[in-house]
Amino acid sequence: MANQPLFILLCSGTHEKIQIAGMTAAVAAVSERPVYVLVTMNAILSFKKGAESPRRYTGGAFSKLLLDKKAPDAIELFGQGKMLGDLTMYACTMALDLLEWDMNNLTEDLFDEALGLTKFLSDAEDGQLMTL
Template sequence: MSASPLFIVLASPEHEKVQLAGMIASVAAVSERPTQLFVSMAAVAIFQKGLSAGERYKGGAFSGLMLEKGAPDAMELFAQGKMLGELSIVACSMALDIQGWTLDDLVEDLFDEAGGLTKFLSDAEAGELIVL
């Protein structure tokens, strides 16, 4: 029996939560569990194209440790989840509109589409939902 799909809402721009989202999404996706990530609110800004790790990730002391120790870059984790497993990533269309952005402003090849919350929540009825 295949695992139920996993749905993750990432709304926080904090490095620690973005990192955890990347870890959960990538590991679930490569473990034969279809996974969908919905990026909303201030988290959308984390995915801005062209930022260095130092510019992209802001957080507490643990964020600093992760950068210092060379923990996997969260953007790479999302990319590996997509490449090696079944991971789709949706950018919240409302959050994009508020920023005045389109998908072209975000890290390339990560996002499948811009979408709304209604469709995501409808899809999420089929599985488990995590909010970060």
């Protein structure tokens, strides 16, 4: 039986949620499970090109722990998932429009394309949807 695709709708700009999204996406992708991530709302601000950790993240007590103890960087985890597994990254078209951004404003070599919510949800009918 083929592995059920995992769809992650990443909305939160909170570091801890972006971190678990990156961990989940990377591990699922390298476990032969297709993963699709749509980044939107505050989350997309952490994917701005040129932003550097730790300033790209805002979070609470666990964010501080992640940074102080040098846990794997969330954005880099998405990159590893793409490099080593089957991970597709989408930037939300609405978020880009509101920010007056295009794909050039986002972390390089990470996003595959801009996508609307309707298409993402339609595709997600064939898999498991997780919202963070």
